Amino acid sequence: MVLQVTDLSLARGGVRLIEGLSFELASGQAMLVRGPNGIGKTTLLRTLAGLQPPLTGQIDAEEDSLAYAGHLDGVKPTLTVAENLRFWAAVFGGGDLETALRDFALTPLRDRPAGQLSAGQKRRLGLARLKVTGRKTWLLDEPTVSLDAEARALFEAAVKAHLAQGGAVLAATHIDLSFGAADTLDLTPYRATSPIAGAFDEALL
Amino acid sequence: MRALLLRDLRLAIRAGGGFGLALAFFLIVVVLVPLSVGPNSDRLAIIAPGMLWLGALLANLLSLDRMFALDWEDGSLDLLATSPMPLEAVALIKALAHWITTALPLILAAPAFALMLNLPGAGYTGLLISLLLGTPALSVIGSFGAALTVGLKRGGLLLSLLVLPLYVPTLIFGAEMTRRAAETQEYLTPMLMLAGITCGTIALLPFASAAVLRANLR
Numbered sequence: 024m025v026l027q028v029t030d031l032s033l034a035r036g037g038v039r040l041i042e043g044l045s046f047e048l049a050s051g052q053a054m055l056v057r058g059p060n061g062i063g064k065t066t067l068l069r070t071l072a073g074l075q076p077p078l079t080g081q082i083d084a085e086e087d088s089l090a091y092a093g094h095l096d097g098v099k100p101t102l103t104v105a106e107n108l109r110f111w112a113a114v115f116g117g118g119d120l121e122t123a124l125r126d127f128a129l130t131p132l133r134d135r136p137a138g139q140l141s142a143g144q145k146r147r148l149g150l151a152r153l154k155v156t157g158r159k160t161w162l163l164d165e166p167t168v169s170l171d172a173e174a175r176a177l178f179e180a181a182v183k184a185h186l187a188q189g190g191a192v193l194a195a196t197h198i199d200l201s202f203g204a205a206d207t208l209d210l211t212p213y214r215a216t217s218p219i220a221g222a223f224d225e226a227l228l
Numbered sequence: 229m230r231a232l233l234l235r236d237l238r239l240a241i242r243a244g245g246g247f248g249l250a251l252a253f254f255l256i257v258v259v260l261v262p263l264s265v266g267p268n269s270d271r272l273a274i275i276a277p278g279m280l281w282l283g284a285l286l287a288n289l290l291s292l293d294r295m296f297a298l299d300w301e302d303g304s305l306d307l308l309a310t311s312p313m314p315l316e317a318v319a320l321i322k323a324l325a326h327w328i329t330t331a332l333p334l335i336l337a338a339p340a341f342a343l344m345l346n347l348p349g350a351g352y353t354g355l356l357i358s359l360l361l362g363t364p365a366l367s368v369i370g371s372f373g374a375a376l377t378v379g380l381k382r383g384g385l386l387l388s389l390l391v392l393p394l395y396v397p398t399l400i401f402g403a404e405m406t407r408r409a410a411e412t413q414e415y416l417t418p419m420l421m422l423a424g425i426t427c428g429t430i431a432l433l434p435f436a437s438a439a440v441l442r443a444n445l446r
Contacts (some may be wrong), residue, residue, distance in 0.1 A: 093307075095303025102239065106235075106238070
C-alpha cells in the first residue's frame, strides 16, 4: 500500500467540497480521479501532496514518496530544458536526466531555452520532471493538457513503465487514458452535502 | 540547497533577471542628490552617510517582489513546497540569492558612489562594514515581506509598505555608524546593534516566511 486515505473531508476557500472519501492505492496501480468541474479533484491532489491540510480524515503515505504535478509545469523560461530538469533532479536528489529526456522525446531540445518551447513541449518537460524526482507515487492534475496524440502515447508509455517498476499513479483527468488496467475514483458520490465549512476559518489556521 | 542558490543566481543574470537594476537605481540616486541639494562639497559631506544608506535601502527594495512571485506564477513554488527541501531553507536561500545579486554589487560599488557624494575619507571603512553587516537583514526582512504578498497581483506597493517599517532600525544604525566613522568618532555601539539586528532576523524570519508561504499556497 503506497497511499491510504481514510474518511477525508476537504474544503477550498471556506467551502466544503468532499466528505467521507476513503480509498487505497497499491504499488503498481493507476487510478483516475473523475468528476465534474469544481468537485474538488485539484483540491484532493493538493491535499494529498501536502500543500493544504484536510478538514478531517487521515492520509497515510510513506515519507517522501509523493510527487505532485499541477496545472503549471514549474518551468523557468530563461533556463534550458536540461538546466530545468537538472535543477529538479538535484532538489529531489535522484533520477536519471538522460532517460527522462529520452522518454519524453526532449533530447533534441535539451539546450533550447524553455521559454521558446511550445505549450505541449513545456508540458512534456513538466512531466519529465516526475521521472527525475525518483518518487514512487505520482499525483497528476490534468497531465495530458496540450499534449498531442504522439506525446500522449509517450506519456502513457512512461506511466506504464513507472507502474511496472512498482510505482503508483493517481491522475485527475477528463479524457480516457490507456494505462492498462486503471481503476476509476469517481468523486461525485462524495460531494459534500453541507456546502459551508461552518465556523472553520482557514485564514487563521 | 546549493542547486536552488545556483538556479536563482543563474536566473538573475540571464535576460530579464533584474541583475544590475538595483545598482542602476543606486547610481541614479547618487547622481541626483548633488543636483538637488547643490554642489557645495561641505554640505554633501554632511548628508553623504544618510544618502548612501537611503539609496542602498531603496535599491534593495526594488527587486524584492520578484523573490517568490515568479516561482509562484509558474508553479515552481508548489513544487518546491512538495520537495524534500524545507520551506525555511527555501526562504533563507532565496534571501541569500537576493543579497548576492542585489546587495553585493551595491557594496562593491559603494566606494565609488561615496566619492561622488564627497564622503570624508575616514568614513569609507565604516560605510563598507555597515553595508556588509546591515544589508543581509534587508534581504531577509524583504523575503518575509515577499512571502506575505506572494499571491497578490501587483503586491509591490503593499510589500514596500509592510517592509519599510521593519527596515528602519537597520537604516538608523547603518547610517549612524557611517556618520560616526566619517566624523572619526567611535562606532562600536551602532556596529554591534546592526550586527545584532542582522543575526536576529536571519535566525527568526525564515521560519515566519515559511509559515506565511504555507498559508499562501493553500
